[in-house]
Amino acid sequence: xxxxxxxxxxxxxxxxxxxxxxxxxxxxxxxxxxxxxxxxxxxxxxxxxxxxxxxxxxxxxxxxxxxxxxxxxxxxxxxxxxxxxxxxxxxxxxxxxxxxxxxxxxxxxxxxxxxxxxxxxxxxxxxxxxxxxxxxxxxxxxxxxxxxxxxxxxxxxxxxxxxxxxxxxxxxxxxxxxxxxxxxxxxxxxxxxxxxxxxxxxxxxxxxxxxxxxxxxxxxxxxxxxxxxxxxxxxxxxxxxxxxxxxxxxxxxxxxxxxxxxxxxxxxxxxxxxxxxxxxxxxxxxxxxxxxxxxxxxxxxxxxxxxxxxxxxxxxxxxxxxxxxxxxxxxxxxxxxxxxxxxxxxxxxxxxxxxxxxxxxxxxxxxxxxxxxxxxxxxxxxxxxxxxxxxxxxxxxxxxxxxxxxxxxxxxxxxxxx
Numbered sequence: 001x002x003x004x005x006x007x008x009x010x011x012x013x014x015x016x017x018x019x020x021x022x023x024x025x026x027x028x029x030x031x032x033x034x035x036x037x038x039x040x041x042x043x044x045x046x047x048x049x050x051x052x053x054x055x056x057x058x059x060x061x062x063x064x065x066x067x068x069x070x071x072x073x074x075x076x077x078x079x080x081x082x083x084x085x086x087x088x089x090x091x092x093x094x095x096x097x098x099x100x101x102x103x104x105x106x107x108x109x110x111x112x113x114x115x116x117x118x119x120x121x122x123x124x125x126x127x128x129x130x131x132x133x134x135x136x137x138x139x140x141x142x143x144x145x146x147x148x149x150x151x152x153x154x155x156x157x158x159x160x161x162x163x164x165x166x167x168x169x170x171x172x173x174x175x176x177x178x179x180x181x182x183x184x185x186x187x188x189x190x191x192x193x194x195x196x197x198x199x200x201x202x203x204x205x206x207x208x209x210x211x212x213x214x215x216x217x218x219x220x221x222x223x224x225x226x227x228x229x230x231x232x233x234x235x236x237x238x239x240x241x242x243x244x245x246x247x248x249x250x251x252x253x254x255x256x257x258x259x260x261x262x263x264x265x266x267x268x269x270x271x272x273x274x275x276x277x278x279x280x281x282x283x284x285x286x287x288x289x290x291x292x293x294x295x296x297x298x299x300x301x302x303x304x305x306x307x308x309x310x311x312x313x314x315x316x317x318x319x320x321x322x323x324x325x326x327x328x329x330x331x332x333x334x335x336x337x338x339x340x341x342x343x344x345x346x347x348x349x350x351x352x353x354x355x356x357x358x359x360x361x362x363x364x365x366x367x368x369x370x371x372x373x374x375x376x377x378x379x380x381x382x383x384x385x386x387x388x389x390x391x392x393x394x395x396x397x398x399x400x401x402x403x404x405x406x407x408x409x410x411x412x413x414x415x416x417x418x
Contacts, residue, residue: 057131058085065125065143074118074145074233075190075242078102078111078125085129095122112190116232116245119148145233152243153177153236155229159250167220167255168296169372170392171213171227173246178208180237184405187211190230195223204392204403214392214400218374221255221272253370258335260355262290262379265346267355269365279361280346282338283380284353290377291333291353293384294393297373299327300366308332308352324362326369328355329389335375337362 063079065072078090090111092100100123102113117123122144130136154176159165171193179187188203193213195201201215213227226249231242260267260281267279284290304325308317311332325336331353338345338356345356355377357365374393377384384394392400401408 056135056137057133058129058135058137059083060085060088060127060129060137060139062125062127062139062141065141067141067143069141069143071146072143073235073241074116075231075235076117076143076145076233077105077113078127078141079109080111080127080139081109082127082129084131086132087130089128091126091128093124094118112230116230117145119145119233121145149239149241151238151240153179153231153240154243155231155246157227157229157246157248159248161249162251164251164253164370166296166370166372166374167218167252167257168294168374168390168393169219169250169252170296170390171225171248172390173211173213173227173229175209175236176243177236177240180208181405183235183237184211186234187229187231187236188405190234191227192230193225193227195219195225197223199223200408202401202404202408203406204400205405206387206403212390212392216397218255218257218393219252221252223252225250225252256369256373258365258369258373258375260375260377262292262349262377265349267357269368277361277364279357279365282341282345282347282351282356283349283377284351284382285349286381288352289381290349290351290355291329291382291384291388292377292380293391294374294376295328295333295384296375296390296393297326297328297335297369297371298390300369300371301325301327302366306332323359324366326366327389328375329384331385331388333389335362335365 060080060082063081065076065078078092082088088104088108090102090104092102092113094100100113100117102111104111122142124140124142126138126140128136128138156174158172158174159169173191184205188211191203191211193201195215197220199215199220201213203211203213205211219225226247229246232245234242236242255272257270258267259270260283262283265281265283267281268275269277269279301322302324304322305319306322307319311317323337325334327334333353333355335355335357337359338351338354339359341350341356342358344350345358350356384391386394
């Protein structure tokens with residue numbers, strides 16, 4: 001009898017279904033566990049929300065003209081306020097996009113176009129302020145200028161472009177009608193003087209229709225001076241507006257100064273501080289004395305006629321041909337040649353108030369002087385009446401400043417010493 005053997009072992013093979021379900025379940029469980037640990041809503045635990053930058057440091061707003069304003073004067077400036085601005089720029093364009101030129105005011109709070117704006121035109125102003133974070137902010141205002149006014153004031157200058165004048169010449173601006181006192185500061189803010197080299201000065205209202213400018217001391221010799229009145233379209237009271245802007249460029253000549261002393265009966269002429277001539281004179285007699293004070297040459301007449309019959313009457317009046325006449329006052333005081341008094345010149349006063357000189361000295365003076373050259377007369381019986389001519393230099397600086405509609409600005413430039 002044979003014994004029955006067990007079947008042989010099958011090495012290296014596994015029958016289907018033997019222990020496989022447990023193994024697959026373990027792998028799936030591990031995969032699900034790993035996925036759950038890495039997903040968490042698709043966001044890493046340390047991820048931060050989106051960054052929101054802080055607002056710019058600077059801020060800006062336009063004060064005037066107000067947005068959508070109509071009937072704005074054609075002289076308008078762009079006024080604005082800023083905070084924490086390191087740099088501010090202004091742009092102004094018309095309705096066609098054309099740029100308007102202008103400049104920032106010294107106070108940094110307004111911008112003035114270089115010329116009168118067009119009447120009945122629409123403009124857009126943009127003010128940009130940039131703080132020290134280099135992040136700009138802007139403000140805009142769109143406005144429309146007024147229609148051209150019917151009532152316009154003419155503005156004129158005594159001097160014209162290119163003139164060469166003396167160191168005592170005041171700048172003289174006149175208006176075609178009275179400027180009410182409450183409007184004069186507005187006018188004066190639009191009046192600028194630029195001198196090279198720089199010199200301190202101030203405007204002075206001598207009447208409601210005339211304003212003048214002089215430096216603290218005489219102009220420095222050979223200076224260049226430019227003055228501008230930006231009053232075109234500017235309200236001047238009672239429905240009147242400035243007609244147009246005004247700009248004048250002049251030059252100051254050498255410092256020729258005449259000094260007359262009654263005691264010596266001599267005129268000493270200096271040029272740029274150096275004595276160039278001494279001239280014997282005869283001044284006004286006691287009944288008609290010459291004025292003591294500081295005057296300037298206002299007019300030069302190679303030949304003229306003095307007729308005083310209407311003023312002095314038939315007994316004292318006279319009618320005389322005059323040569324080399326230079327007007328000093330509105331009242332009729334001149335420097336002029338007087339050949340009939342050459343025997344008294346240097347010793348006796350015989351004139352009716354004028355400064356008499358010889359024909360030769362009169363010709364020399366006439367050849368060498370300019371409008372605006374100063375003359376100082378000392379020691380006579382009568383003081384110069386302020387307003388009797390261009391008596392701007394007969395006032396102290398403190399007195400002159402009182403005639404300004406605005407406070408004077410101090411300067412540090414050196415003054416001339418003649």
